[in-house]
Amino acid sequence: MKFIAVIRQVPDGESRLKIEGGQVDLSGATMILDQMDEWAVEEVIRLQEKHGGESVVVAMGPERFEEAIRTALAMGIDRAVHLVAEGYTDPITQAEALAEVIKAEAPTLVFTGGQQADWDAQALGPAIAEALSWPVVSWTTQIELEGDSHAKAKHDLDEGAEVVRVALPAVFTSQQGLNEPRYPTLPGIMKAKRKELKKVPVSTSSKVAIVEQTIQERTRLNKVLDGKDPVAAAHELVKLLHEEAKVI
Amino acid sequence: MILVVLEHDGQRMRKGALEAISRARQLASLGPIAGVVIGENTQAVAQEAAQYLPVVYAAEVGPYTAEKWAEAAHAAVQKSGAKVVIATGSRQSRTWTARLAYRMKAGLLEDTLETSTDSQSIIGTRYSFLNRVTERQQAPLPVVFTAKPNTTPLAEPEGSGTVETLEVRIPAGVEVLERVAEQKKGVSLTEATVVVTGGRGLGSPEAFAGVEELANALGAAVGATRAVVDAGWRPYSEQVGQTGKTVQPNVYIALAVSGAVQHQAGMNKSKYIVAVNKDAEAPIFKVADYGIVGDVHQVLPALIEAAKKLKD
Numbered sequence: 183m184k185f186i187a188v189i190r191q192v193p194d195g196e197s198r199l200k201i202e203g204g205q206v207d208l209s210g211a212t213m214i215l216d217q218m219d220e221w222a223v224e225e226v227i228r229l230q231e232k233h234g235g236e237s238v239v240v241a242m243g244p245e246r247f248e249e250a251i252r253t254a255l256a257m258g259i260d261r262a263v264h265l266v267a268e269g270y271t272d273p274i275t276q277a278e279a280l281a282e283v284i285k286a287e288a289p290t291l292v293f294t295g296g297q298q299a300d301w302d303a304q305a306l307g308p309a310i311a312e313a314l315s316w317p318v319v320s321w322t323t324q325i326e327l328e329g330d331s332h333a334k335a336k337h338d339l340d341e342g343a344e345v346v347r348v349a350l351p352a353v354f355t356s357q358q359g360l361n362e363p364r365y366p367t368l369p370g371i372m373k374a375k376r377k378e379l380k381k382v383p384v385s386t387s388s389k390v391a392i393v394e395q396t397i398q399e400r401t402r403l404n405k406v407l408d409g410k411d412p413v414a415a416a417h418e419l420v421k422l423l424h425e426e427a428k429v430i
Numbered sequence: 431m432i433l434v435v436l437e438h439d440g441q442r443m444r445k446g447a448l449e450a451i452s453r454a455r456q457l458a459s460l461g462p463i464a465g466v467v468i469g470e471n472t473q474a475v476a477q478e479a480a481q482y483l484p485v486v487y488a489a490e491v492g493p494y495t496a497e498k499w500a501e502a503a504h505a506a507v508q509k510s511g512a513k514v515v516i517a518t519g520s521r522q523s524r525t526w527t528a529r530l531a532y533r534m535k536a537g538l539l540e541d542t543l544e545t546s547t548d549s550q551s552i553i554g555t556r557y558s559f560l561n562r563v564t565e566r567q568q569a570p571l572p573v574v575f576t577a578k579p580n581t582t583p584l585a586e587p588e589g590s591g592t593v594e595t596l597e598v599r600i601p602a603g604v605e606v607l608e609r610v611a612e613q614k615k616g617v618s619l620t621e622a623t624v625v626v627t628g629g630r631g632l633g634s635p636e637a638f639a640g641v642e643e644l645a646n647a648l649g650a651a652v653g654a655t656r657a658v659v660d661a662g663w664r665p666y667s668e669q670v671g672q673t674g675k676t677v678q679p680n681v682y683i684a685l686a687v688s689g690a691v692q693h694q695a696g697m698n699k700s701k702y703i704v705a706v707n708k709d710a711e712a713p714i715f716k717v718a719d720y721g722i723v724g725d726v727h728q729v730l731p732a733l734i735e736a737a738k739k740l741k742d
């Protein structure tokens with residue numbers, strides 16, 4: 183069996199974002215393996231531990247992605263394919279390039295993040311599935327293989343959840359509750375440096391252009407009361423909400 | 431031609447469908463609008479939808495899978511010749527619209543706040559970077575886009591259209607074995623004008639009795655952080671944030687919530703934000719309009735008192 187995780191590198195949520203020339207400038211941000219993709223990586227490693235075979239990460243993005251790829255390798259993934267492409271390419275266009283690599287790898291299943299922490303996009307997993315004519319299960323919280331032909335999975339819907347049986351190969355996207363990702367160990371990090379990372383330059387033309395990005399934070403009033411006298415503070419707060427903000 | 435995929439509950443169209451119709455009407459220069467109802471009991475829903483749209487297709491395909499929805503929407507695209515497809519920005523829609531966009535070789539604009547056209551392309555605004563950035567995207571036709579819930583006025587009925595049955599090949603691949611209904615009670619979290627959320631600092635599931643009491647006094651919905659949901663204190667359906675629900679009430683009251691970025695991703699667009707936290711340095715205060723630095727176990731009972739007095 184072969185299990186693939188599709189990953190991306192994104193700014194750490196705690197990093198301050200800047201705008202330069204109408205676009206987000208990530209030069210000062212700490213970049214990390216997307217935490218929802220990390221769930222995908224962990225699940226792929228667990229599937230391999232349980233069922234044997236091989237684990238692979240596939241990523242499409244700029245050179246800097248290598249760091250996130252090494253993180254996945256340090257967690258325990260066997261090898262990586264990096265489609266190197268600078269600039270913005272929308273998820274639908276990316277799916278086409280990624281699907282080509284995945285098809286050649288012929289995996290049992292593919293896992294990726296439910297939503298990307300930079301684009302806030304959910305489309306990549308399902309678009310890859312469409313490109314391969316495979317089924318997709320989004321927001322997966324549990325998965326169990328039934329031989330190599332089917333998987334039983336639980337996933338979130340808009341309201342509630344459902345249990346499905348899926349014909350493999352298929353694409354799954356991750357959701358909270360799927361697993362707790364392991365931390366890379368020191369020997370893992372050392373080994374990752376020597377693992378195979380194949381780089382393939384690609385050029386694509388995005389169907390979607392990002393015309394302008396802005397940070398429109400609401401100016402907050404920041405009226406903070408001291409709670410040493412809780413009764414007085416609570417009455418003051420309720421009064422402010424009623425008379426000043428007029429929201430209760 | 432524009433195609434609107436109409437979300438429904440098996441009886442009636444949902445609010446999201448009426449928002450999607452309004453979005454389509456805003457793009458009137460791109461031609462007439464058709465609708466499609468996909469799923470179960472589609473004839474009845476399509477009849478309702480025909481009060482809003484000249485042509486409504488009904489595609490009876492059974493319970494949801496992304497594959498069936500993409501297939502049915504694609505059949506409606508081919509039948510209508512639509513160059514723009516609009517759906518609600520729900521999780522399910524954001525899955526099957528990605529399949530559809532790929533199949534149509536279309537640009538996909540996800541979860542848009544507003545959309546317009548220059549007749550060659552669609553321009554949409556949306557949030558990105560965990561709801562912190564507002565971005566304007568543009569894609570040449572054909573385009574598929576989803577409309578973020580609660581962003582658009584609901585459409586009014588307009589004339590009477592016809593309903594046509596759409597034959598759809600039912601794709602295999604995913605078999606639904608079991609549905610798990612959402613646990614919910616009280617006011618709907620995503621529609622509430624006031625939300626009271628409790629975090630881990632409340633210390634126990636019992637302490638949520640106070641959160642519920644305050645919510646009742648204010649006619650509010652109860653929310654929870656992931657820490658609280660992971661601990662099993664509250665159901666997942668109440669979780670606000672990146673992997674939970676997005677809310678935008680008039681006032682969001684966060685009790686003993688630290689305000690992690692992933693939590694803020696679900697509430698940072700609230701009109702007013704209120705925080706109660708014993709730690710004056712907690713990140714939630716940076717986005718708060720009003721706050722109390724204090725022990726939630728003392729402040730919450732006092733807030734309940736004051737809120738009840740106000741409503742008397």
Ligand SMILES: Cc1cc2nc3c(=O)[nH]c(=O)nc-3n(C[C@H](O)[C@H](O)[C@H](O)COP(=O)(O)OP(=O)(O)OC[C@H]3O[C@@H](n4cnc5c(N)ncnc54)[C@H](O)[C@@H]3O)c2cc1C
Pocket residue numbers: 217218358628629630631632654655656657658669670671672673674675685686687688689690691692693696706707708709712724725726727
């Ligand atoms: C990929 C990913 C997705 C995530 N998605 C979500 C999501 O959707 N929603 C979400 O909420 N989180 C999400 N998280 C988790 C998030 O990072 C935080 O861990 C979580 O929000 C913390 O919840 P909390 O504020 O209840 O707990 P804590 O961070 O532990 O904060 C508790 C707060 O209570 C205060 N406190 C303690 N005792 C008292 C007292 N007696 N009186 C007053 N104040 C007190 C403390 O000062 C502290 O600020 C996600 C994380 C990841 C990695």
